[in-house]
Amino acid sequence: MNFRFLFPGLLLIASLGVWFSPILAQTPEDPNNTSDVGNNSSDTEDTSSSDETETNKKKPKKPVLDPETKRYNDLLKTGLLxxxxxxxxxxxxxxxxxGLTHPIPRVRAAAALALGRLKNPVGVKILHQMIDRDGEWVRQAAYKGLADIGSRSSLDYFYVGAKSSDREIRVASFRGMxxxxxxxxREVLLKxxxxxxxKEIVKSTLLxxxxxxxPEDLRIFIDYLNSEDEEYQKAAVEALGRHKTRTSMKILEDSFKDKTNLRNQILDTLTEQKNSFAIFALLRILNANADSENIxxxxxxxxxxxxxxxxxxxxVSDNTPLLRDPYVGAxxxxxxxxxxxxxxISKHSVAYIIAIEGQRIxxxxxxVLVNTKYKDAFTETVQGWVFGKYIQIRTISMPKEEKEKKKKPKKPSILDDMETSEPAPNTQTENPN
Incomplete structure (x- = not known):
């Protein structure tokens, strides 16, 4: 036997075995094998779990309230309610x-403000007691309540409050005076x-x-109305509204044209007055701006x-006579x-022919109901009769939406529940004879 080629052959087989060993080592997959080798699901699960952990870390945890804080919050909510x-x-x-016994200052302050909003003199003595015995927070609210009521029995408190080191109390005191x-x-307000x-004290003084x-204060309001500071202008408009006189309403009416930045406030102020001077001022503004649909x-x-x-x-014509009775010569x-x-108010049932400017009308x-002419008249308005030629009539009606709301619902009828049906066909044959 020739062993000359045996040793090199063994070396060749050994070298090839190194390359082919991974292929020869592979075995078919066992479906029942639950091994994690080569399975990437664990990596995915680890990634998702880490993401959830990071998300949970980012979410702010609700602070755990101690029993004392929880009791305080519950007491505050219940008290305010x-x-x-x-x-x-x-x-x-x-x-x-x-206002006098609750342990939480915010609740006592809320009670003080509520007494002021009710504007009943019954609350004045309660607010006085709160000012005398309570701290800064509640005293501020009590002074605001007194300013809303504006009772003369609070004057001493207002005089003291006007000198207070607390700005909120000073402002409320001047407003309440x-x-x-x-x-x-009034002398304190002026001087x-x-x-x-x-600025807040000046605005409160104007109000x-x-x-x-x-009447002398109208000049002050006009000066602030014409100032360059819009806050002072708005305070002057509100002060003129509170004046409620014929002249103050006329000032607001005249300001509507020039003070374009205050137009909405002027209209709102006139609307709040609910007197004939304000209503007629609105009508005159309406006539002067009849070409503006928005106004x-x-x-x-x-x-x-x-x-x-x-x-x-x-x-529509100067020197139009307002008569006591509806006939010529009244x-x-x-x-x-x-x-x-x-x-x-009404229209007379009888027509008349009157010579006006050479024509028979x-x-x-x-x-009609018009304002009285003189400022010192006992009443705001006076009634009289005016000939139709001298007037132009405008009808103010409610908006269409309101009309539809006020329409009476149709009364139900027994016929509403019956279904309409076509007439039954006539199955009888007509007799031609």
Missing amino acids: KVFEAEATYNYPRLKHF GKTLDPGA KGLKSDD GLGYYQV VNEISARLYKLKAVGKYMTI PKIRDLEAGEVGKV EDFYYK
Whole structure:
């Protein structure tokens, strides 16, 4: 046997075995084998679990309240709720109880503000007690409550509060002085309030002076209305509204044209007054801006809010006679000027022919309600008769949406539940004979 080639052959087989050993080592997969070798699911699960862990770390954990804090929060919520309920039911004894005895200052302050919003003198003594015995937070609220009520019995508190180191108390004190209508308080407003360096105190002073309805104060309001500071302008508008006089309403009416930035506030202020001076001022603004659809709609909505719907007239000629009775030659009440407005009450049933500017005009007399001419008149309005030729009538009606709401629902009928059906066909044959 030739062994010369045996040794090199063995070396060749050994070298090839190194390369083919991985292939020869592979075995078919066993479906029942649950080994994790070569399975990537564990890696995915590890990744998802790590993501969840990171997400949980990012979520802020709700702080665990200690029993004392939880009890405090529950007591605060319950106290505020009971204060609001007492205000809604005008339960002054309960408001007094919470304002003087509740352990949480916020609840006591809420009771003080509620007493002020109710604007009943019953709450004045309660607020005085709160100021005398409580801390800063509650005292601020009590002073605001007193300012809302504006009782003269609080004047001493207002005088002391006007010198307080607490700004909130000072502002409330100056605001409350005006509502008292006390002459001494008015002097303080003029000498101290208007000269203050604090803008809020000046604004509160203007609002307070508005309640006095003193004619001399109108010049002050006009000066601030024409100032460059818009906050002072708005305070002056509100003060003129609180003045509630014929002249103050006329100032607001005249300002509507020039103060475009205050137009909405002027309309709102006039609407809040609910007197004939304000209503007629709105009508004159409406006549002056009849070509503006937006202004007409805004004023019409406000007149409807005031329930000032119906027919209104505008005088179209100067020296129009306002008569006591609806016939020619009746006693004259006064002459009406062009542009004056009034409410049309009724129309006389008999027509008259009157010579006007060389022409014979046939028309009816209308009974109208207009403002009195003199400022010191006992009443705001006067009634009289005006010939139809001298007036232009405008009808203010409620919006269409409101009309549809007020329409009476159709009364149900027994026929509504019956289905309409076609007439049954006639199965009888006609007899030609």
